[in-house]
Structures are given as structure tokens and as C-alpha cells.
Amino acid sequence: MKKALILGVTGNFGRAQAQALLDDGWQVHLLLRDLDKFKHDAMLKNVNVTLFKGNAMNMDDLLAAGKDCEVIVHGINMPYDKWAELMPEITNNVMQAAKTLNATILFAGNIYNFSPDDGSVYDEQSAQNPITKKGGFRKQLEQSMAHFAQTQGVQIIVLRAGDYWGPGSSDSSFFKYLVLDNVPKGKIWLSGAKDKKHAWAYLPDLGKIGAALLEKRKELDLFEVFHSAGHDLTGMEMVDAVRQVTGNQLKIGKFPWGMIRIIGIFNKAFREMLELRFMANVAQSLNQDKLEALLGDVPHTPLSDALAVTFKAHGIDTSF
Numbered sequence: 001m002k003k004a005l006i007l008g009v010t011g012n013f014g015r016a017q018a019q020a021l022l023d024d025g026w027q028v029h030l031l032l033r034d035l036d037k038f039k040h041d042a043m044l045k046n047v048n049v050t051l052f053k054g055n056a057m058n059m060d061d062l063l064a065a066g067k068d069c070e071v072i073v074h075g076i077n078m079p080y081d082k083w084a085e086l087m088p089e090i091t092n093n094v095m096q097a098a099k100t101l102n103a104t105i106l107f108a109g110n111i112y113n114f115s116p117d118d119g120s121v122y123d124e125q126s127a128q129n130p131i132t133k134k135g136g137f138r139k140q141l142e143q144s145m146a147h148f149a150q151t152q153g154v155q156i157i158v159l160r161a162g163d164y165w166g167p168g169s170s171d172s173s174f175f176k177y178l179v180l181d182n183v184p185k186g187k188i189w190l191s192g193a194k195d196k197k198h199a200w201a202y203l204p205d206l207g208k209i210g211a212a213l214l215e216k217r218k219e220l221d222l223f224e225v226f227h228s229a230g231h232d233l234t235g236m237e238m239v240d241a242v243r244q245v246t247g248n249q250l251k252i253g254k255f256p257w258g259m260i261r262i263i264g265i266f267n268k269a270f271r272e273m274l275e276l277r278f279m280a281n282v283a284q285s286l287n288q289d290k291l292e293a294l295l296g297d298v299p300h301t302p303l304s305d306a307l308a309v310t311f312k313a314h315g316i317d318t319s320f
Contacts, residue, residue: 012172
């Protein structure tokens with residue numbers, strides 16, 4: 001049976017990939033620093049799940065958890081204020097482990113690499129001129145992975161997508177702050193412009209896409225990047241869709257950037273978040289022609305169905 005090591009299963013990307021691979025009949029190894037935080041998770045009911053206690057900062061832990069695995073899903077995403085310090089080291093460990101295990105890496109890419117000057121729709125060949133520190137870190141990290149893949153013979157696949165959301169989304173999802181926290185109160189927040197397109201990645205679809213890419217990995221080069229368009233929506237298109245599913249004329253509010261700025265005086269993570277505010281006011285979409293050329297039909301759940309499933313999973317009553 002095919003085996004995969006999942007890093008970051010308590011996060012959005014890692015969990016989505018773990019579930020999709022389990023659905024496809026894989027065995028998955030989960031490496032966690034704190035097993036107690038996961039001991040009541042429904043995923044543990046699957047007989048093909050094996051837990052390992054350890055840390056991706058420790059090579060011995062990675063190799064023990066990754067034994068016999070042909071894939072490593074790198075879904076670790078450190079807090080914004082720890083990114084520059086920890087992510088390069090963690091990623092280097094993952095790459096070295098993959099080399100030892102002869103495993104393919106699937107990495108969670110995002111849209112930070114791009115700026116408004118790079119256009120409004122990005123494909124895999126688009127220029128990357130990030131205007132934020134986090135975008136610069138992301139670009140540099142992907143360049144390091146490309147160099148490692150091509151010089152060390154380790155296959156690395158970057159799956160780039162927009163903001164994560166869905167039934168299994170974590171508290172770090174921006175969708176939670178804009179929609180999930182507000183719908184029960186009869187409102188919805190906009191983070192910025194009403195008319196600018198924004199890429200949203202529905203996690204069950206993204207998991208299926210990742211699993212499909214891994215099934216095709218022997219057809220791919222050592223370093224590959226794929227973009228997933230997801231649900232490409234303006235702010236008002238999201239508002240209208242949520243209103244339709246809930247059957248409620250939700251009031252529109254604004255995300256409290258001012259409050260984030262005040263909290264950021266004392267909290268470095270919130271201060272780092274402000275760097276990304278510009279993204280709420282510019283159009284940023286992902287072109288997935290390359291993905292469609294490889295897969296044919298790309299998994300894509302209709303927006304209304306995805307919203308209904310997400311609300312139900314998060315215990316939000318839409319019957320009001």
C-alpha cells in the first residue's frame with residue numbers, strides 16, 4: 001500500500017491532503033509534536049493512520065515517521081513572525097529527509113509571491129516581484145527548493161492556491177474571520193474592495209488535486225509548480241453567494257484593520273498581518289491551464305454546495 005508522511009496535519013493544507021490520500025487508499029503517517037491535541041480527532045478512526053510523536057526540526061524524527069513513505073506532504077506553516085527564522089530550516093530538513101527516503105515532496109504554495117505590478121492573473125511563468133517580507137521569503141524558499149530538486153534529484157511539487165476555506169478549515173483561515181464568525185450574527189465582513197477578484201481554495205477540492213498530482217508524479221519533472229484557481233470571486237460575489245445559501249440578507253461590515261493595527265503594537269504576529277492588507281484591495285487570481293492540461297477535469301465543488309457543507313461542518317445554522 002502507498003504511504004505518505006504528512007507534516008502539518010493540524011493545519012489547512014496538511015489535513016486536506018491527508019484526508020484526500022486516505023480516501024484514495026493510502027496509508028498516512030502523521031508527525032505531531034503534541035499527540036494529545038490530536039487524540040480525539042475523527043481521522044484517527046481510520047485504520048490507515050499512524051501517529052508519530054516528533055518535530056520536523058529533528059531529522060531523526062522525520063526519518064522515523066517517514067520510513068517506507070514515497071511522499072512527504074509539507075504543510076507546515078509557521079506563524080508570520082516566526083517564518084523567516086524557522087521555515088528555511090524546517091524545509092531544508094524535509095528536503096534532506098526526502099533525499100534519504102527517495103520520496104516526493106508536495107509543498108503548499110500561496111499567492112504572496114506576487115505583487116500588483118505582476119498583473120492580476122498569475123500562471124506558473126508569471127514574474128514574481130513581491131512587495132512584502134513574507135512574499136520575499138516565499139519566493140526565496142521556492143527558489144531554494146527548485147535548486148535542491150535539480151541538483152539533488154529530489155522531486156518537489158508546489159501546489160499554489162489562494163486563501164483556504166472549507167469544512168475542515170482551522171482557526172487560522174481568513175474565511176473564518178470574514179464569514180464563519182459573522183454569519184451567526186447576521187452579517188458578513190469584507191476585507192477590502194467589493195469588486196476585486198480574489199482566489200479562494202476550497203480544501204476538499206485542493207486535497208483531491210494534490211492527490212491527483214501525486215498519482216501523476218512519475219510523469220512530472222523534478223521541480224514542478226501548479227496553480228489551482230479555486231473559486232475566483234469578488235468580495236460581493238462571495239457576499240451574494242453566502243446570502244443565497246443562508247437565505248438571509250446579511251449586513252455587510254468591514255474587517256477591523258484599525259483594530260489589528262492597534263493590537264499589532266503589542267503583538268508581532270498581528271503586526272506582520274498588516275503587511276498583507278494591500279491584497280484585499282487588488283485583483284489576484286490564479287490561472288490553472290497547466291493543471292487542466294495534466295488532469296483534464298480539475299476537482300471543483302460548486303460554490304453553493306461548498307458553502308452549505310462548510311457551514312454544516314462548523315455548526316452554523318443557516319435556517320434562520
